Amino acid sequence: MPERIDFWGIPHPWGPILVYALLGLATLILVVRFYQRARVWWQTGLPEKRWDHLPTRLGRLVKYAILQVRVLGQRYPGIMHAALAWSFFVLFLGTAFATINGHFITFLQGSSYLVYKLTLDVFSVVFLVGAGMAAYRRFVLRPARLTLQGKFTWSLVFLVFIVLNGLLIESLRLAIEKPAWALWSPAGWAIAQLWIASGASQGALYNWHLGVYTLHFVTVSAFFVTLPTGTLVHLLTAPLNVFFSKIDRPAGRLAALPETKEGEPIYADRLAHLSWKQILDSEACTECGRCQEVCPAYASNKQLSPKQLVVDIREKLHEEWATAKSKPTEPAPLVNGQIREADVWSCTTCGACDQECPVLVEHVDTLVDLRRSLVIEGRMDARLQDALAGLSRYGNSFGQSERNRAKWSQALPTKIKDARKEPVEYLWFVGDYASYNPAITEITRQAAQVFQSAGLDFGILYEAERNAGNDARRAGEEGLFEYLVEKNSAALAKCDFQAIFTTDPHTFNTLKNEYPGDVLAGRPVLHYTEVLERLIARGQLRFERALDAVVTYHDPCYLGRYNGVYAAPRRVLAALGCRLVEMPRHGAHAFCCGAGGGRIWMEEGEMQERPSENRIREAAALGSVSTLVVACPKDVAMFRDALKTTSLEGRLVVKDLVELVHEALEPVAVASPEGLTENGGKDG
């Protein structure tokens, strides 16, 4: 009967003893060295509670670390990595099974042994295929996002060497034993043919076997010893990072500033003012570069790379500890030390990096923390300063009087209800751009007309509305965010309404995810596209004509990626009779317009291609599409600009979804005083 023989061909009793001693020692060194590396995280970083919700965390561990769903999101690197990682698991488990079989329960007998042999053999080959793909990618494809450094190549060579040695050991044993079931190890048996054909004596093959066996265990021990410092440390850090990833809040909610015991806020001006988890993030990064590939800031100016940001933090960590031995006492600044200030400001907080990261690094949170540390020092460009000053003084980034907030509504034939004075079913939170930007207010009026003609019971806050604070917060001005929340909360507290809806996805995000629970008291926060969808579904909005246009739709980051609203705008488009052609990057993978995170208020800086230009070219490349539909006032501003700067004006038009809805309604007898849009006049 086929069965596993432990330490076949190894001199007893010294062989096994040496093997166990060597591996035991290597494991001990691994544990000690990894502990030495890991203790730095909590000794450097601030405490942060990430131990709760154990079942959810274990679930994530299975999903992201074992099944690796994020990694598999991309075909070539996904298959490559799965081939390597899963084979590695299987081979590791195989060794563990063998040990259990040898010393505790004997189960590798008969057919189970044959299946075991076949499995290990097949996965050895799968591993080598994965390694081949990795080598091809590293040396031939050479994608820009990868860190092409020798240390990664050496890790690959190291692993291939260990797996190849395993195969060699097996093949030599098969060549000597020639068992009847040899075909169950097809790869090993194939190599064994070489030994048999070589005509080497049994004694020689025994010696070779012993030599390769020794080499295998020495290299495996070396692998154990070097694991905590090499690039393969992600075998340990990535699962840890996944396990400790944030689950206490939605992606759209930033954490408040950490505080000292005395309640003083702590700003991330140095490494020690990041949390241990933020430091673990940097240790878990595999430098795969998927974040960089989707980053609009990287695409436009090649400055900020989310990958580099994380690597910079890691390098800073190692640098400080290398010189200090114990916890460093004189910490150098993070920004303008390792990390350039301009890079910190170029992020749009679109969240694509967070979404892409296979090991769940939380880039945006750290980036906003860095911004907070700059803002508290007053370090920012003049435009942002103006915008923030306008927000704190007048409650809007335009620096205009709050008394003019609802001026756009004066040209409407039917006055909008004042939600401060009478109860309304829906409270419309209009937002800054829709209220103040002269190029957008016509769209805002059209939206009002659409809601009025659908018989929606709604009102606005008039002068009492302030900027909701989403982008002020993401620009790093936490105090201003809190101030705006207070102002808006006080205004909302005085109103009688059943639900809120917003024009701006940014406003939508912060109201929905960040405003204190008692302000909304369970009342839903909706985006206007969701309201339109409801009105259509209930038959309150009936279109007189189908628009019959071929359009594409841009998912705003704070509507789609952050809050998962993908279907509503698409259903409205379908109801309008539009044929939707998706851009290659759509839904959760939509590419940011470049306005978010307060970027719309900042100096642009050096740009090769604006994110909005990149995006509008993507839309224009769709051929049949004539309209880029958006659902965010900032998108309207950004993309109409981009149309001009890319000279695509004749090729595409940019329209807000509500403009199309307005167009499809029975001509509304309303003047559009400024006639700023192509269709405003026609319908008026």
Next chain:
Amino acid sequence: MKILVPIQLVPDLVEELVIAQDGKRLDLDATRWIISEFDDHAIEQAILLKEKIGGEVTVIAPDFEGTEDVLYQALAKGADQVVKLSGDFQSELNTHALARLVVHYLQTKSERPDLILTGVQANSSLDGSLGPLLAAYLDLPFVDCVAQTEIEDQKITVRKEYPGGLTADWSVALPVVLGIQAANTPPRYVPISKMRLAMKTGSIATEEVGELDLSGAVDSTRMYTPEADQRAQMIDGDVDQVAEKLVALFKELGVL
């Protein structure tokens, strides 16, 4: 180094200005008061000097609606002391009277400032600027329209601007009064949390003032907005139409 920064509040021009019932002045209820832009630069310059060579910065302001915010903001920026001149005078205070109040305040103190920084002008002052009034009352040297200020060994070097873009550097002995046109770097942003901290931990000293001496100014009999007939002839239309009309206009004016 003791630095005094007397500041003025002016109407916020972002708001629509409303003329009072009597037709002579601004409607105070409809006016929002903010720190005069140049006084903001004066505070900034004072803080910059303090950061460089140490010292003590005192900011003093008349008690208008909004003065407290301005003073707390000065504290948040790094001022050591802020003083509110308190009295019922918002409707009539003029620059001469304010200058006298500041002089009076200084007379009650044992120590005189080495440096008095004032904004070069305030947009609502009909009766001159605070800086030269103070210098004349206190018999101190004065340099106006200062756009750069450096300090070394009790000597201050300033860059004064002249009409026509010309500038000159002057070294002036202390004590001196400067009319600040611009600080070396634009006024810094005060994060709200710092402002709140200042409001929580800082305190505003209040100085009660007596009767105002308003002499030196001339009363107004009428206030009004510039006449409509002086207004520009507006060129209407969308961007393309306007551009076309402008090109035609350039030709007509002989520049194209």
Next chain:
Amino acid sequence: MSQDIYVFIEHVCGKTLDISYMMLAQAQQLAAASGGEVVAILLGHNVAGLASDLGADTVWYVDHPELEDFIWANSLAVLEALLARQSPRLVLFGDTTIGSGLASGLSARLGLPLVGYCRQVFPNGGHFHYISQICGGKMLVEGALPDSTALIAMIPGAFRIEQGKSDEKHSATPVPLDGLDEILARNAQKYIFKGYTEPAAGDVDITREKILVSVGRGIQSEDNLSLAQDLADALEGAVSGSRPIIDQSWLPTSRLVGKSGKTVKPKVYLALGISGAPEHTEAITGADAIIAVNTDPSAPIFNLAKYGVQLDLLDLLPVLTDRVRAEK
């Protein structure tokens, strides 16, 4: 008290400033009404020649080495001494980086009433009335001046330079300084002149350009300046700016139009995103045509401009530049 109108003549580096002529023009009008004389007061050292083209009845000239470069305390001391002996109806100063401080100082020293930001003084039933422009040009204030001596700080606008010039080749009437030597010398010790800095040499001279594309806050960011430059290139003009743009170092000081910058007289002055505060507008009144582009319909610049456009300049500029290029 006399009915004379005194005008304090401003000059820098041997050149009389335009504001001086504008004030002389104003003074002539008032002197005609009051029956007094126009007296120009010239302070300086070796600048008697500047008297020749001043449109005044008399030019009093005070010459002293310590008056060579403008020192506020010294000019103040001389004027104080002069006015202690005379009481004219009005003394006109420019509301400039020179005259404004002097007027205030003199008002404090002599207890004379002062009106600043003054656009115009006009006779009205035996009295003089003033019109001043405050709140960044958004409000005008009018009032009656007292019949005793008053000080006025004037902003340009109402009078043209030519009206204040004269071909009569005046000679200066020297005025002796009695007992002021000591004061002047003592003051001079407190102020040490280090030298003038001309605006960056080698740059374009915006006072000579036929067309100026001038930008203000509305340009929003440094990056957008290229849009203005493109238009200026297409029109063969130059880019200039208002104070905030120069403060941000987006343009060199040599491109500053305004009170502390250059006074310009182009054929066309395109004011892009400039609100029109008096400190700026006083330097462009000599332009043949001002075209203002601003999103804010209440911007005071529209009160001065001949033509106005209410659009976002960032939208307009690229389109306009293309059209201008197409014309050539």
